[in-house]
Amino acid sequence: MTATRRNLLKFAGGGAAGALLTPAPWRLITDTALWSENWPGIPRPARGEIRERFTHCTLCPAGCAVRARCVSGQPVSLAGVKPHPLSNGGLCPWGIAGHHLPYHPARLRKGQAQEAMAAAARAIAEGASGEYAAVLDLRPGRTASWTHRRAMAALGNGLYLVPRQPAYSIDLAAARTVVSFGAPLFDGWGTPGNVFGARAHFRLIQIEPVETRTAALADMWLPIRPGTEAAIAAAIAGDLSVADAARLTGIEEEAIGAVWEAAQIGSTVVLAPEPGSPLMSLNERLGALGHTVVARREAPVPDAWKAAAPATEVVAAPDGAIRLLLIDESLPGGYVPWSVIEPKLAANATVIVFSSTAAGYARHAQYTLPAPVYPEAAEDIGPAIDTVAAVFRIAAPLGAPAVPVVNPAEFVAQIAGLPRGDALRERADSIHKTGRGRLLSYRDRMSTLTRELTAEDFWRTLNQGGCWLEEGGQKMAPPGLGAPPAGPAPHGDLPLAVVIVESNRGGLASPLMSKLERESSLRMAANRVVLSPADAQSGGIEDGGRCVLETACGGMDAWATIDPGVPAGVVEVAGGPRMADLCGSSFRARVVRA
């Protein structure tokens, strides 16, 4: 063969074609892929000693026990603690990804602490007679709450304000029938592990207009007309005939009769979504007080603390009299709409908020100070609504704060001139001194009587994620649960009842929560509303279109979804501080085309 240009090209072409039949190009692709996996754009997980640590979640009052897998001291995953008698190994999605919160992009990273302190001192000094300094504590029942109370007592004109709190606990383990008027039993109501642990032993009757997560799993769901809960309650109490209740609620007589029968069997508990709901008074009629509805128990506190300021509901505070308001929003808790707080402020009031995010009350404050987030602060957690025992557990920090933070309790104590001290330690010592109860240690799965431990061992075990419990004892009936429910309130020109179908605790949530919202649509986004076809048509709203949710307190731009599974006269929304501010005390709205 002569070496011509044509032959050379033929040889090169044939060689290239033949190479495709060899493993070489495929090997090249694999090697390229391997190289690309290690390119600098891909983070490499840290390596180091792997250890387990224990703590408690502070993201809601449930305070579930947490087992953290740590690499070189850094938590990389969180899980529940199986043998725990309260949380039963359960964790909610917020708790599972809680170790991401210190690195949240929306975390508040700086604040003017010195200026805030000076402004607070000025407001106290310049306060006129009849004006108050107040702390609004969104998560009462903690040791930090006691510090707030002591500080307010020390000021003389201090008020310790709280959202509406239940004075009772629900003993689900003792219940055989649970009649729930829209309480989100399976979606953030109590301790997830405890609720699901008790689920096999009670029959759940869910009474609410729309099919929520709880209604979907209930043994019986009564889809009543919005605002007619009182009629069913009256029928259960025997104050209204079943026929009349059926006419008012749109539920068949047979179904109401079945609820009435189930409620009379005994071991029944009635639940309402709000702690102060008049529907809770039905428990008294059904003989649940002292049995399934019991007085809330609190862990002992040092005697010196008992002269602290009493808890006052925000609505009970005098109007226009608060000169200095400190809002402890460091932990998500009960949210009080700003429309309730604002009238309580004096004209020249100073508002200081402790928060980890610029959302929430920070929108209304002169100073917002960055608060520590879970799991970087040592905090204790008050009893949950389904915790019958007295309990004391500490959220042991799993790392140092990622940004400079201000501890709300220390700030408030400094304003009031309280002596510096370790309040958690003082309280632990006072509990130990009583000798009551037992201490659970998750690390070695031991349960030890308190009186068998030294004070030092007691404190050390608590800081390693231990939990003090005092069970048993006589069940006490809670204080009066209020008046029986009245009929539906007039709704003026707002034709739709706002029904919250998604719990939202407020505050920061892991960036991975996008898996449940944007990436899967499992949970409803905060800017979405769901309407019936009839209501959408009357408002000229299209499926997937823009709309405005208008309430008595304002409006919100939203995306609309039209769903024939939603009853006419109802708009479904996701809960949270923003919705609470928007609705105020009246959950009525109108949806119009944007």
Add this chain to the structure above:
Amino acid sequence: MTVPTRRTVRYGMSIDIDKCNGCGACMLACAVENNIPPVPEAANDRKGITWIRVYKVNNHRAYPARRTVFVPVLCQQCGHDAPCAHVCPQQAVDVDPATGIVGQMPERCLGCRYCMVACPYHARYFNWWDPKWPPGMEKTLNPDVAPRMRGVVEKCSFCHGRRHAAQQKAAAAGRREIDGDDYVPACVEACPTGALRFGDLNDASTEVAQDAQRPESFRLLEKLGTEPKIHYRSRRDWVREIANAPRPDGKEGPRG
């Protein structure tokens, strides 16, 4: 002399739909365990990565007859006829004969997405973006699982990192077989309702094997003959019917 042979296991899962409340704890636990990043703001539910995804499914009736259930869907770990393994030109997908787990090797993946087309369960996800976490959050990554690069497909592996850790533990103890308590996928561990169970389908004493034999048990698209190892169960007829996804035109071929 007889040489002891390793017992063949067939890992599977049972999911009680009547217990699932759609909280999403399994999805979060999976993302944390397997270093799945949050997607950029522009992404939607079609471009998100959720190795286990809880679907909200209803009976298509209007109010008040509407009923809803939550169905967690993950890789169904098909049998030897796994459609994704058949179509992969790179042999990046295989079915482990020792465990029955359908493995995915992102290092080999070309990103052609044939497997995504072939998978009848929509349980495979493509990395549209480089994995990116908010600054500082990369410190929380699981050291047992390598993050995947942009341009490859990924899916549930029954938490292979946990299986390797359990194998190492067993080997250290001089055992050839994994203790069942040592190997539980993150989603099963996280489920607060106890709806998810995991175990060896070949071992009749396991809960998961017993669940698979219950009369109310079913598998998704069973008529396709893919032999999935995820067994669902529900006492509600309409839920079981939806799982077979009958064609609206009523024309059912030999393979569905």
